[in-house]
Amino acid sequence: MKLINENPWQYLSVKLPMLGAFFMLIVLILQWALDYKIIDGDTAAIIASTVIPALTWFGRKIAQPNLHNVNQFVTVTAGHSNVDPGAVNGKFKEAELVTKFRNAVAHYLKEAGIAIKTDGVGSDNQNLNTAIKLIKGSDVAxxxxxxxxxxxxAYGIETIALPKDKKLAQDLSKVVAKAFNSKLRGDNGWIDQSQSARGKLGFISNGGLIVELGFISNETELKTFNEKYWLAARDVSDILISYVK
Ligand SMILES: [Zn+2]
Incomplete structure (x- = not known):
């Protein structure tokens, strides 16, 4: 048996019948303590077999929108933007490469039926402010x-994230490093942003993770990226899918 990691009490379909059963228990205890019959055994049986299931039905039927708006999509964005190329090596610009990677991950997530938000489609790569706005409400960004x-x-893969996302950060770095035949940097692929040379990063402070897909300045790593980014993107999406499920 596998348990679901959530609190069942948040559901009215659990709360209402439990309250009904508790109320009946109080009545039964009272009539025992007072030695006075409030309801007879037949009535108690009828309530147990009709009212309690009806409460479950109503509990399930009543909308609880606050429970359903969370964890509904995954945000994937590309660093830098249409006007900021990021790091450059020859004809290759970081912003363009990571946009292709974003598209590949988005493709695999969609294929798996996961709702996504991206900072653009195709070659569009919106700026950081737009990307940060997409984090709110996402299961993971x-x-x-x-x-x-x-x-x-210099080479290697790292994911910068808050300590709460350490495990996910390490998992993401691991599959990218494997696909690119590279190595893990930082703490097994995780860099705490407090230890990052770049200091506080807006995307991470707002709850996102930043995956550094190798060094564009390293010719071998750049070549491997261009040859194998689809493979790494598929593995990254697999990690995200198992994370949200
Ligand atoms: Zn960058």
Whole structure:
């Protein structure tokens, strides 16, 4: 048996019949304590077999919109924007590469029936403010970037996230590093933003994760990205799908 990680008491279909049963119990205790018959056994049986199931039905029927608006979509965005290319290596611009990656992840999520929000479709890559607005209400929000360093040999994969998302960050980095035959940076692929050289990042402070898909400044890693980004995107989407399910 597998338990669902949620509080059943938030549902009226649980609350109402429980209250009904509790009320009946009080009545039965009272009539025992007072030695006075309020309801007879037949009436109690009728209530138990009709009123209690009816309360369950009503509880299920009454709309609880506050319970249904959460956890309904996954946000995937591309770093930088149409006007900010991010890091550049020759003809390759970070903003364009991560936009392709975003599209690939979005494709696999849609294919799996997951509702998504993105900071644009096709080659469109909206700016950070737009991306941050898409985080609210999402089950999980991920933005893609590529690292760059003056040391051309620097390589590896990392995901910057709040401590609460450490496990997810490590899982995301792991599959990307595997697909790109790269290595994990930071704490097994996780970088706490408090330890990030970039300091506080808006996307992360607002609850998102930033996956650095390797170093654009490293020729091997750039080549691998271009050859295998579909593979990594599929694995990233698999992680996100199992996270939301
Ligand atoms: Zn970037």
């Amino acid at each position: 991920v933005e893609f970037h590529m690292n760059a360093a003056t040391n051309k040999a």
